[in-house]
Amino acid sequence: MAIYEFYCPTCREKFEQRRPMASAGEPATCARGHRAERVLSMFATPKGAAAVAEAPAGGCCGGGGCACASAN
Numbered sequence: 001m002a003i004y005e006f007y008c009p010t011c012r013e014k015f016e017q018r019r020p021m022a023s024a025g026e027p028a029t030c031a032r033g034h035r036a037e038r039v040l041s042m043f044a045t046p047k048g049a050a051a052v053a054e055a056p057a058g059g060c061c062g063g064g065g066c067a068c069a070s071a072n
Contacts, residue, residue, distance in 0.1 A: 004028075006036040014039070 001018050008030035028036045
């Protein structure tokens with residue numbers, strides 16, 4: 001199960017729904033029964049991805065404190 005974020009243009013409200021990943025593309029409705037559109041959550045934006053890419057190098061832990069750092 002994953003949490004997806006939706007926006008209802010009629011109510012002008014965002015809400016979240018838990019649903020299986022296989023159902024991610026299915027239509028959603030808000031609490032009042034209006035059609036809602038799926039939106040990207042903030043951590044899925046390119047800016048969030050850039051922050052991860054700037055993490056320190058040195059293996060899977062990022063600091064070189066585990067055995068994977070010596071494998072290079």
